[in-house]
Amino acid sequence: xxxxxxxxxxxxMLEDPGGARRYHHGNLRAALIDTAVDQxxxxxxxxVVLRDAARRxxxxxxxxYRHFADRDDLLAEVSRQGMAELERRMRxxxxxxxxxxxxxxxxxxxxxxxxxxVHFALAEPGLFSTAFACARxxxxxxxxGAYGVLxxxxxxxxxxxxxxxxxxxGADVTxxxxxxxxxxxxxxxxxxxxxxxxxxxxxxxxxxxLARGL
Amino acid sequence: xxxxxxxxxxxxMLEDPGGARRYHHGNLRAALIDTAVDQxxxxxxxxVVLRDAARRxxxxxxxxYRHFADRDDLLAEVSRQGMAELERRMRxxxxxxxxxxxxxxxxxxxxxxxxxxVHFALAEPGLFSTAFACARxxxxxxxxGAYGVLxxxxxxxxxxxxxxxxxxxGADVTxxxxxxxxxxxxxxxxxxxxxxxxxxxxxxxxxxxLARGL
DNA sequence: CCACGGATGTGGACACCGGCAACATGGACA
DNA sequence: TGTCCATGTTGCCGGTGTCCACATCCGTGG
Numbered sequence: 001x002x003x004x005x006x007x008x009x010x011x012x013m014l015e016d017p018g019g020a021r022r023y024h025h026g027n028l029r030a031a032l033i034d035t036a037v038d039q040x041x042x043x044x045x046x047x048v049v050l051r052d053a054a055r056r057x058x059x060x061x062x063x064x065y066r067h068f069a070d071r072d073d074l075l076a077e078v079s080r081q082g083m084a085e086l087e088r089r090m091r092x093x094x095x096x097x098x099x100x101x102x103x104x105x106x107x108x109x110x111x112x113x114x115x116x117x118v119h120f121a122l123a124e125p126g127l128f129s130t131a132f133a134c135a136r137x138x139x140x141x142x143x144x145g146a147y148g149v150l151x152x153x154x155x156x157x158x159x160x161x162x163x164x165x166x167x168x169x170g171a172d173v174t175x176x177x178x179x180x181x182x183x184x185x186x187x188x189x190x191x192x193x194x195x196x197x198x199x200x201x202x203x204x205x206x207x208x209x210l211a212r213g214l
Numbered sequence: 215x216x217x218x219x220x221x222x223x224x225x226x227m228l229e230d231p232g233g234a235r236r237y238h239h240g241n242l243r244a245a246l247i248d249t250a251v252d253q254x255x256x257x258x259x260x261x262v263v264l265r266d267a268a269r270r271x272x273x274x275x276x277x278x279y280r281h282f283a284d285r286d287d288l289l290a291e292v293s294r295q296g297m298a299e300l301e302r303r304m305r306x307x308x309x310x311x312x313x314x315x316x317x318x319x320x321x322x323x324x325x326x327x328x329x330x331x332v333h334f335a336l337a338e339p340g341l342f343s344t345a346f347a348c349a350r351x352x353x354x355x356x357x358x359g360a361y362g363v364l365x366x367x368x369x370x371x372x373x374x375x376x377x378x379x380x381x382x383x384g385a386d387v388t389x390x391x392x393x394x395x396x397x398x399x400x401x402x403x404x405x406x407x408x409x410x411x412x413x414x415x416x417x418x419x420x421x422x423x424l425a426r427g428l
Numbered sequence: 429c430c431a432c433g434g435a436t437g438t439g440g441a442c443a444c445c446g447g448c449a450a451c452a453t454g455g456a457c458a
Numbered sequence: 459t460g461t462c463c464a465t466g467t468t469g470c471c472g473g474t475g476t477c478c479a480c481a482t483c484c485g486t487g488g
Contacts, residue, residue: 170419181395205384213427
């Protein structure tokens, strides 16, 4: 029923140096996910095509069905990868900042996270939309995932004293909604054809207003 | 090249009382759009299927190609319908409010518009997502469309004195992004399984913060 | 060391879809 | 009345997701 390969996910360990095409592939699942992620990157969820992925991976169609229940299952995995990459980028950006807990840097961290969220969406539109296009039960360990990164930053703002504790509930939803909506509007909404400079300016304005409204 | 039927769009005048199945259908284009909108309502853009639409409309596949260049063309029409319905609902909600231009009602109008935006998305998830899922060059008469409704409300707030003129630029993008993002997050993001009460509470919080941040 | 069985990959088939092309029809207009 | 063009139809093609039966490989028990 479920195809969760017993904890041997380890994506990205392809092309073993021996180059031995030991069919009985060895890591077909990971290879297929990589290919599917590439498809998603270049064309969004609709571009994730089982037969083509198998072809590109050098394997016959149907081979995928030994590792995924169906196309949606593969798509869910792509979604997870996309979400993970988003989270990674946000954490990386955060790591670039000094992380003392005086007031100013605390809200700077919030802006940095929001900015990176939008920049990821614009840099990887296909992967970003695929990450959200696919309904999944959500794992939901608190503090984990992209949502968790944002929550942590807001919590830090409370402890730093820049955000009153009574304002904390709901702040995450507002921030998340703001940047996510902006990203979507830039990707496929009325802000699609905005020149990059204007877009950055609008983004800064958005982040400022969001922070002011907290 | 373009299939813009010469200004005889007039959707929704089906079932002529005579019931005469005068094949050479008379209004196939409109009928197909109606069917496609139904498909979108019940399953989003992916559920808009040319052959099935033709079947349901009681016509052979390929008949559609006399009225639409391809599937994307039909989808674009569905998108327009969805956008129009969104705009209509927002205007209706606005019409319910007293429209003197004293301060308080002016911002109440902003909240009402935002609320209705989200409520439409939740009530018609398929149509809402289809409305945005389809890249179109955008007509863009200012003051028209759902975006125009929001802009007008914000302009009114400036004339009413509740919003400083220097804060006006960019305010539309922030508001739009906030409600759109919230809607998307509720439809397919981490807020998907939020009980309705909590969702309404979060929405009110969002609207309040957005207004405060302007 | 070998046979066997389960995991993995293959080839074929089916139904469905979007999109051409060639044909049929019927209403409008000369 | 006769012709023409818009509209609708049948047939076909390539592509896709998914099921089924078969082939193959590898590890494990005898």
